[in-house]
Amino acid sequence: MVKSDHNSMILLSLLQALSSLDKNFPLPYSVFLLEVARNEGCSLGDIQKATGMPLPTLSRILWALSTKRQNGAKPYRLIEQDYAPDNRRRKVIRLSRKGRAFISRVTGILDQAAT
Numbered sequence: 001m002v003k004s005d006h007n008s009m010i011l012l013s014l015l016q017a018l019s020s021l022d023k024n025f026p027l028p029y030s031v032f033l034l035e036v037a038r039n040e041g042c043s044l045g046d047i048q049k050a051t052g053m054p055l056p057t058l059s060r061i062l063w064a065l066s067t068k069r070q071n072g073a074k075p076y077r078l079i080e081q082d083y084a085p086d087n088r089r090r091k092v093i094r095l096s097r098k099g100r101a102f103i104s105r106v107t108g109i110l111d112q113a114a115t
Contacts, residue, residue, distance in 0.1 A: 010113040017106055021076060028053060029076075032061045036079055037103045040094045043084075047093070062093065078102060 018025045035047050044058050051058075060070065065079045078099035084090040095103060 006113070010109065013109045013113075014106060017102070017109060021078075021102065028057065029061055029065060032058065033065060033078055033099065033103075036093050037095055037099070041092045043090050043092060065099075066096075 018030055031051055031053075032047060035050050036042060039046060039050070044055060044062060047053070047058055048055055053061075062079070062081060063075075064070070065076050066081055067075050067077065069075050076098075077096055079093055080096045080099075081091045081093050084092050
């Protein structure tokens, strides 16, 4: 198999995993989710620094990936948010059990592709 074909198959597998969450799963949601997986316990400010996305956008994504979507659709429940123990004004963001399972699936795709 040609390397570009192999890379295309990996990308297709990752996109299929994302579309299993929702056939219209937005790319910015993916970026947010992967940043949380990479840096659990982060804040919206941390994600803003890492991604360059505006804070109002990140706030909407946070709610959609956790407990509430704007259009009334079922929330994804891939992340959890709570107040930092040392600063009640700061929220910390972590993967939920469902989020960990999804990231594990994505990691499995990448691990399989590396072999």
